Amino acid sequence: xxxxxxxxxxxxxxxxxxxxxxxxxxxxxxxxxxxxxxxxxxxxxxxxxxxxxxxxxxxxxxxxxxxxxxxxxxxxxxxxxxxxxxxxxxxxxxxxxxxxxxxxxxxxxxxxxxxxxxxxxxxxxxxxxxxxxxxxxxxxxxxxxxxxxxxxxxxxxxxxxxxxxxxxxxxxxxxxxxxxxxxxxxxxxxxxxxxxxxxxxxxxxxxxxxxxxxxxxxxxxxxxxxxxxxxxxxxxxxxxxxxxxxxxxxxxxxxxxxxxxxxxxxxxxxxxxxxxxxxxxxxxxxxxxxxxxxxxxxxxxxxxxxxxxxxxxxxxxxxxxxxxxxxxxxxxxxxxxxxxxxxxxxxxxxx
Amino acid sequence: xxxxxxxxxxxxxxxxxxxxxxxxxxxxxxxxxxxxxxxxxxxxxxxxxxxxxxxxxxxxxxxxxxxxxxxxxxxxxxxxxxxxxxxxxxxxxxxxxxxxxxxxxxxxxxxxxxxxxxxxxxxxxxxxxxxxxxxxxxxxxxxxxxxxxxxxxxxxxxxxxxxxxxxxxxxxxxxxxxxxxxxxxxxxxxxxxxxxxxxxxxxxxxxxxxxxxxxxxxxxxxxxxxxxxxxxxxxxxxxxxxxxxxxxxxxxxxxxxxxxxxxxxxxxxxxxxxxxxxxxxxxxxxxxxxxxxxxxxxxxxxxxxxxxxxxxxxxxxxxxxxxxxxxxxxxxxxxxxxxxxxxxxxxxxxxxxxxxxxxxxxxxxxxxxxxxxxxxxx
Numbered sequence: 001x002x003x004x005x006x007x008x009x010x011x012x013x014x015x016x017x018x019x020x021x022x023x024x025x026x027x028x029x030x031x032x033x034x035x036x037x038x039x040x041x042x043x044x045x046x047x048x049x050x051x052x053x054x055x056x057x058x059x060x061x062x063x064x065x066x067x068x069x070x071x072x073x074x075x076x077x078x079x080x081x082x083x084x085x086x087x088x089x090x091x092x093x094x095x096x097x098x099x100x101x102x103x104x105x106x107x108x109x110x111x112x113x114x115x116x117x118x119x120x121x122x123x124x125x126x127x128x129x130x131x132x133x134x135x136x137x138x139x140x141x142x143x144x145x146x147x148x149x150x151x152x153x154x155x156x157x158x159x160x161x162x163x164x165x166x167x168x169x170x171x172x173x174x175x176x177x178x179x180x181x182x183x184x185x186x187x188x189x190x191x192x193x194x195x196x197x198x199x200x201x202x203x204x205x206x207x208x209x210x211x212x213x214x215x216x217x218x219x220x221x222x223x224x225x226x227x228x229x230x231x232x233x234x235x236x237x238x239x240x241x242x243x244x245x246x247x248x249x250x251x252x253x254x255x256x257x258x259x260x261x262x263x264x265x266x267x268x269x270x271x272x273x274x275x276x277x278x279x280x281x282x283x284x285x286x287x288x289x290x291x292x293x294x295x296x297x298x299x300x301x302x303x304x305x306x307x308x309x310x311x312x313x314x315x316x317x318x319x320x321x322x323x324x325x326x327x328x329x330x331x332x333x334x335x336x337x338x339x340x341x342x343x344x345x346x347x348x349x350x351x
Numbered sequence: 352x353x354x355x356x357x358x359x360x361x362x363x364x365x366x367x368x369x370x371x372x373x374x375x376x377x378x379x380x381x382x383x384x385x386x387x388x389x390x391x392x393x394x395x396x397x398x399x400x401x402x403x404x405x406x407x408x409x410x411x412x413x414x415x416x417x418x419x420x421x422x423x424x425x426x427x428x429x430x431x432x433x434x435x436x437x438x439x440x441x442x443x444x445x446x447x448x449x450x451x452x453x454x455x456x457x458x459x460x461x462x463x464x465x466x467x468x469x470x471x472x473x474x475x476x477x478x479x480x481x482x483x484x485x486x487x488x489x490x491x492x493x494x495x496x497x498x499x500x501x502x503x504x505x506x507x508x509x510x511x512x513x514x515x516x517x518x519x520x521x522x523x524x525x526x527x528x529x530x531x532x533x534x535x536x537x538x539x540x541x542x543x544x545x546x547x548x549x550x551x552x553x554x555x556x557x558x559x560x561x562x563x564x565x566x567x568x569x570x571x572x573x574x575x576x577x578x579x580x581x582x583x584x585x586x587x588x589x590x591x592x593x594x595x596x597x598x599x600x601x602x603x604x605x606x607x608x609x610x611x612x613x614x615x616x617x618x619x620x621x622x623x624x625x626x627x628x629x630x631x632x633x634x635x636x637x638x639x640x641x642x643x644x645x646x647x648x649x650x651x652x653x654x655x656x657x658x659x660x661x662x663x664x665x666x667x668x669x670x671x672x673x674x675x676x677x678x679x680x681x682x683x684x685x686x687x688x689x690x691x692x693x694x695x696x697x698x699x700x701x702x703x704x705x706x707x708x709x710x711x712x713x714x715x716x717x718x719x720x721x722x723x724x725x726x727x728x729x
Contacts, residue, residue: 044484045483050482055488122394124393124395128397132495132499136494
């Protein structure tokens with residue numbers, strides 16, 4: 001089996017030839033890499049190659065606002081590289097305040113202007129030489145997908161959590177209008193890729209549920225959000241994309257019915273440390289929902305017997321049931337020694 | 352004719368269907384300005400201006416080649432400025448906190464000071480066999496470019512510019528007198544490093560051109576003398592260009608700003624075939640160089656960036672006074688002589704690009720127009 005066949009077999013609840021480890025779901029914090037380099041990880045290697053992960057890629061199609069908000073993101077990175085914490089943190093606090101005060105979408109009055117950034121026909125959404133890109137990926141041996149910004153995450157990024165909460169409670173028709181627009185926009189913007197390239201999966205990123213307040217808000221918005229998921233799922237289904245993953249950290253148990261209703265069929269993240277239990281989810285949802293993740297990242301920082309317990313009690317069961325790709329439930333933190341991670345991978349491959 | 356054929360015909364003094372058009376080099380601030388003046392924010396700029404596809408192989412052998420590269424580190428903040436260890440090469444600079452990209456930094460210190468620094472800090476970062484020098488899934492990349500229709504180049508290092516960046520010009524200059532053996536060792540090592548690094552790309556991909564980065568001249572002339580260049584850099588150049596020519600790469604371009612004329616004969620002797628960007632402000636004159644060197648010198652550039660702020664007539668004069676004739680001689684790609692700065696209005700650049708595209712299509716007609724307007728008198 002090549003990486004593509006292995007990924008698709010797994011996500012369709014068929015038996016892969018071995019434990020699949022697609023690189024997209026194996027993530028690390030930057031500080032972790034630095035620690036591991038101090039512990040012997042070569043500094044001039046590709047992590048994917050070094051750890052023997054498998055190729056999986058997201059097509060370089062921009063399905064977000066264009067132009068985006070790169071300036072803010074770039075400034076915020078300052079904190080990560082700064083060593084003079086006092087001064088740099090001051091700068092970051094100012095930046096964060098500015099960000100909080102300047103969400104790009106203040107209200108219905110500037111929705112029309114914001115919508116201009118959601119033009120599905122913008123040329124720069126696709127690589128300039130898209131035909132060349134797609135031609136060389138027709139007969140690939142690895143899975144290739146598209147990434148969408150989920151409707152809730154999009155609204156939160158545009159309005160900010162407080163304004164979004166007010167809109168959900170007091171301006172539902174406007175929220176509904178935005179979600180409808182986003183649904184059509186996503187489907188139209190993705191059409192060129194879906195029509196010209198056989199894709200294997202879609203990844204819808206919803207990254208908010210780790211905050212209790214946002215989780216509640218997302219649940220309140222479910223009725224508004226579901227049509228967007230459904231529109232995208234129908235479009236993807238029609239194009240033959242059978243694996244539709246929502247990537248969502250946190251305890252998102254209460255949101256799963258909404259995503260299933262919206263046509264999604266896999267959940268990535270499945271955060272054990274937030275209380276999600278993949279074995280219980282498998283038992284509850286059966287083959288309706290493939291799962292990626294759920295290896296407790298905190299267990300990786302513990303003793304080797306903790307790691308073995310995590311693998312033997314949970315991962316082994318899930319692999320046996322199918323529809324499961326093992327991965328840490330959060331980016332591996334810097335509390336994990338390199339030898340623990342190597343032990344984890346070695347043990348995982350033996351399952 | 353596809354872009355690859357067009358490029359090779361243009362550079363090798365052949366018969367292109369039109370001249371090859373390189374994408375414009377822009378400061379970030381220039382693009383920001385143009386977005387407020389009518390350039391759509393959601394387009395590919397090169398596509399918008401109709402330039403040709405031109406790429407380099409993604410192996411780490413070019414401008415910044417230390418691997419792993421030193422990370423950026425803010426050391427302290429001083430008033431409106433901050434002291435920073437630069438990403439990529441590790442120099443210590445002072446830069447403005449606000450929009451440092453629009454201002455030159457002050458260079459405070461350099462990381463390569465001694466033989467120990469070279470042996471212990473630098474050589475380990477110049478391992479040609481580091482796995483990350485080449486992209487993941489290299490074989491797949493190779494397959495994707497075998498039947499390409501655009502020119503693909505290989506970055507082939509630097510034999511003065513890198514060392515100058517690591518040491519600073521002053522220390523490097525003294526070092527050539529105080530410890531010439533160390534300078535020889537470093538430059539010879541770089542030649543070996545580049546040959547070992549790019550061998551795989553040359554074997555697998557068969558690139559169409561090579562780029563060597565130097566930036567080794569100021570307005571007053573080169574930062575090293577022809578005698579020292581011959582002594583220190585020439586052997587390294589010969590080693591690398593011989594490898595390139597042996598692999599069928601016969602377009603070997605050096606990127607060096609400033610006034611480089613005293614070094615051009617030495618570069619050509621060393622196997623280099625061309626240069627860019629021939630800064631007019633530094634006194635470079637592509638027409639004179641073509642007359643002097645004939646078909647032995649390939650060129651990009653020499654269109655004065657400063658005229659882009661002086662209105663359409665000045666732009667017409669600058670372009671028509673050199674580009675049609677140069678295109679008719681061959682071996683030349685019209686190009687602004689460095690990054691387009693933020694004081695250039697979008698409308699001015701759009702006018703320039705339209706004109707250059709028109710000249711590229713029919714240089715004979717453009718030369719006639721140049722004569723008619725009195726911009727070309729021969």
